Amino acid sequence: xxxxxxxxxPRTLKGFRDYLPDVMMPREELINTARRVYRSYGFAPIDxxxxxxxxxxxxxxxxxxxxxxxxxxxxxxxxxxxxFDLTVPLARFAAQHIGxxxxxxxxxxxxxxxxxxxxxxxxxxxxxxxDFDTIGTKSLVADIETALVIHDLMVAIGFDDxxxxxxxxxxxxxxxxxxxxAEKSTExxxxxxxxxxxxAEKVAEEMQQAAGATAEQAxxxxxxxxxxxxxxxxxxxxxxxxxxxxxxxxxxxxxxDLTQATxxxxxxSDRLQIDVSIARGLDYYTGTIFETFLGELPGxxxxxxxxxxxxLASLYTNQELPGxxASLxxxxxLAAMEELGKIDNRTTPAEVFxxxxxxxxxxxxxxxxxxxxxxxxxxxxxPEAKKIGQQLKYADRRGFxxxxxxxxxxxxxxxxxxxxxxxxxxxxxSLSGGAEELIAAIPQILGSTT
Amino acid sequence: xxxxxxxxxPRTLKGFRDYLPDVMMPREELINTARRVYRSYGFAPIDxxxxxxxxxxxxxxxxxxxxxxxxxxxxxxxxxxxxFDLTVPLARFAAQHIGxxxxxxxxxxxxxxxxxxxxxxxxxxxxxxxDFDTIGTKSLVADIETALVIHDLMVAIGFDDxxxxxxxxxxxxxxxxxxxxAEKSTExxxxxxxxxxxxAEKVAEEMQQAAGATAEQAxxxxxxxxxxxxxxxxxxxxxxxxxxxxxxxxxxxxxxDLTQATxxxxxxSDRLQIDVSIARGLDYYTGTIFETFLGELPGxxxxxxxxxxxxLASLYTNQELPGxxASLxxxxxLAAMEELGKIDNRTTPAEVFxxxxxxxxxxxxxxxxxxxxxxxxxxxxxPEAKKIGQQLKYADRRGFxxxxxxxxxxxxxxxxxxxxxxxxxxxxxSLSGGAEELIAAIPQILGSTT
Numbered sequence: 001x002x003x004x005x006x007x008x009x010p011r012t013l014k015g016f017r018d019y020l021p022d023v024m025m026p027r028e029e030l031i032n033t034a035r036r037v038y039r040s041y042g043f044a045p046i047d048x049x050x051x052x053x054x055x056x057x058x059x060x061x062x063x064x065x066x067x068x069x070x071x072x073x074x075x076x077x078x079x080x081x082x083x084f085d086l087t088v089p090l091a092r093f094a095a096q097h098i099g100x101x102x103x104x105x106x107x108x109x110x111x112x113x114x115x116x117x118x119x120x121x122x123x124x125x126x127x128x129x130x131d132f133d134t135i136g137t138k139s140l141v142a143d144i145e146t147a148l149v150i151h152d153l154m155v156a157i158g159f160d161d162x163x164x165x166x167x168x169x170x171x172x173x174x175x176x177x178x179x180x181x182a183e184k185s186t187e188x189x190x191x192x193x194x195x196x197x198x199x200a201e202k203v204a205e206e207m208q209q210a211a212g213a214t215a216e217q218a219x220x221x222x223x224x225x226x227x228x229x230x231x232x233x234x235x236x237x238x239x240x241x242x243x244x245x246x247x248x249x250x251x252x253x254x255x256x257d258l259t260q261a262t263x264x265x266x267x268x269s270d271r272l273q274i275d276v277s278i279a280r281g282l283d284y285y286t287g288t289i290f291e292t293f294l295g296e297l298p299g300x301x302x303x304x305x306x307x308x309x310x311x312l313a314s315l316y317t318n319q320e321l322p323g324x325x326a327s328l329x330x331x332x333x334l335a336a337m338e339e340l341g342k343i344d345n346r347t348t349p350a351e352v353f354x355x356x357x358x359x360x361x362x363x364x365x366x367x368x369x370x371x372x373x374x375x376x377x378x379x380x381x382x383p384e385a386k387k388i389g390q391q392l393k394y395a396d397r398r399g400f401x402x403x404x405x406x407x408x409x410x411x412x413x414x415x416x417x418x419x420x421x422x423x424x425x426x427x428x429x430s431l432s433g434g435a436e437e438l439i440a441a442i443p444q445i446l447g448s449t450t
Numbered sequence: 451x452x453x454x455x456x457x458x459x460p461r462t463l464k465g466f467r468d469y470l471p472d473v474m475m476p477r478e479e480l481i482n483t484a485r486r487v488y489r490s491y492g493f494a495p496i497d498x499x500x501x502x503x504x505x506x507x508x509x510x511x512x513x514x515x516x517x518x519x520x521x522x523x524x525x526x527x528x529x530x531x532x533x534f535d536l537t538v539p540l541a542r543f544a545a546q547h548i549g550x551x552x553x554x555x556x557x558x559x560x561x562x563x564x565x566x567x568x569x570x571x572x573x574x575x576x577x578x579x580x581d582f583d584t585i586g587t588k589s590l591v592a593d594i595e596t597a598l599v600i601h602d603l604m605v606a607i608g609f610d611d612x613x614x615x616x617x618x619x620x621x622x623x624x625x626x627x628x629x630x631x632a633e634k635s636t637e638x639x640x641x642x643x644x645x646x647x648x649x650a651e652k653v654a655e656e657m658q659q660a661a662g663a664t665a666e667q668a669x670x671x672x673x674x675x676x677x678x679x680x681x682x683x684x685x686x687x688x689x690x691x692x693x694x695x696x697x698x699x700x701x702x703x704x705x706x707d708l709t710q711a712t713x714x715x716x717x718x719s720d721r722l723q724i725d726v727s728i729a730r731g732l733d734y735y736t737g738t739i740f741e742t743f744l745g746e747l748p749g750x751x752x753x754x755x756x757x758x759x760x761x762l763a764s765l766y767t768n769q770e771l772p773g774x775x776a777s778l779x780x781x782x783x784l785a786a787m788e789e790l791g792k793i794d795n796r797t798t799p800a801e802v803f804x805x806x807x808x809x810x811x812x813x814x815x816x817x818x819x820x821x822x823x824x825x826x827x828x829x830x831x832x833p834e835a836k837k838i839g840q841q842l843k844y845a846d847r848r849g850f851x852x853x854x855x856x857x858x859x860x861x862x863x864x865x866x867x868x869x870x871x872x873x874x875x876x877x878x879x880s881l882s883g884g885a886e887e888l889i890a891a892i893p894q895i896l897g898s899t900t
Contacts, residue, residue, distance in 0.1 A: 042830025380492025
């Protein structure tokens, strides 16, 4: 006869995951960096409910998002769903509050979304989005700032080698008008969007099959998409191609103004390039569009994308709300940073570990910890008087950088041993006159371990 | 005949709310403060899925949480629920990962939870919890650190006048044993927990009705709960009361060690007090328990509460996982800060507003903005050349502190006007030799506006 009770098996749902500290810490850091950069441009945070009326979330959705949405009846028999992106909630939010908020309204929204996707594609059913948008202005200044935010964000995250690729839907539309393909532009742009993935030949096939273009027309669109060179070269080539088409001329003019302005603001020309081949499949973009690629890992795709739209919230209000925004691909970026060795495997946010010898010294340990925290260090005090070797092994495994070791002998002499957990080197720091010597010595050890 | 299309009414579900910038900014700041303090003690972040198997979430729940949980069938016909707290997911998480994580394991978890509660009590159905716990050690050092974290957190948030009230369940249990009420301790403690709310008379009634205590026994428990005085007075009184009962003696010893240690670590005695009347209704606390009250608003209840438990995850594993933790009451605290005037009504995270006059000056504005951002300021450039009065009204309404005004005349003279939006005062800052003069002048204006 067993006394064991029946246990519930601890497990997560398929497509969902726990974030352990080694994964959660770089994630938090990335989110904080995004927040800091967004705020530096005056974007303010908002949040919206996870659950909304299904009718609101489904308003604009494609059949695919409809199917993927987590949808159920709540306690009050309402038909509700969990948000599957932050764009639909923003549209609803803007329609509801724009009168109070006033325009231009600049917001960022960093939040979780859910999609009951097929996990065989390696996708998760719960993930974060990290969006910023400027709503209620058609001014190109907002487009320019969006480019600058993306640039500053990539630099702040720690990338040197990246390219923000910019295009303008009006250039594409104008050219399609000239080619007599205006009515098929959605299909053409969707095909064009796959250029990097499937190559020119297959894109040409799709343009003919899905959009009814002739082989000649498809070839001309692809010729446009393959324009390369310096920004000036590209602009001159585009001037020629769109000449006579108003939409196209406006688009090229906006690209010219945008690249000049970002250059004046200090963005190097290799980090912001016109790329006529990017189209962004989504229908609702109407002007400037962005994608961002890592120089070392272009194959993972765009890590920050967005663009300008004419009318954000037409499903919920008759007020026209033009805007522009972009979204940082958190998960993709974290995967890239992992692959590029930009993430260490620490599991503690603290640098300094204080070993614990016996209860009577506890007040001293607590004082030292408080002094170090006061000086800005993150400090963990081990809670049990285990063998020092065992404590240091714990500290090393967690990723602490420095251990403060102070047994009876050290405390009697009013000093501590400071041990670098990377090199194993020890040095003595006196506590006479407070923790100043300790506080001065730690940054040197931290410096030598990074 | 109307051309108007049918609009979907933009609205949120009952019990849910949008967070506009004026509410979201102090919320973000509070969360960042909590994160910073938790990290300074070596607590590491984790996250768990919003959706879990219903069987896991319901494992420990009371009937009330069962009823309140959002529960539905997912696309794969699984019985799933949305988490209603962060404790149950922590237990499941610890049971699943503790082998990899090792102990002691110190984690914080700041995340949204959902309960389909009755909104007539003024409760929301979606809210945030902000928990930290130390798992896998019975050492009192973890209890002491929990008290220190709560103290440092309140100070970091900006409170001077608050009290962390500490008690120990073993003191209460020991006393109940001495009074012959050991078997009714759950009911007694639940009644005692209501002392501040309903008063001694009603608590005594409940002890008699719900726990079958005699009037005399109830009076003795209440007498204990009303012990007051300095920490030393209370400890001496408790020594006398528990004398001869082992459990009680251990509990009083722990209270003595804890108060001595926090005092050694620099916590003023008025900010950490023994309060024998707090009981924390929940069954699973077994040792130290905490509540935290604001001196100016004691009536709103505890803003940070927690305690020690013997066995976190017994539903999911046979491994015993003792621990201690506490939870910051974000919404309650924000409501208190609002009431105490500690929250301003700004809707922008930026201090500096740059007015926009015409397109040809845009490169200069962008340069100035970049220089100010480089110096650490958050800066918004207005995107349209509206009348300056209209722009300044926008800036003032949003809560910017300083406006940089530079029309043709100023830029020709290579200077800008710096305008305090609080006082209306203007001063000139030269741009010759870069933005140094500007960067030096702004903090002075910011200082005078706070």
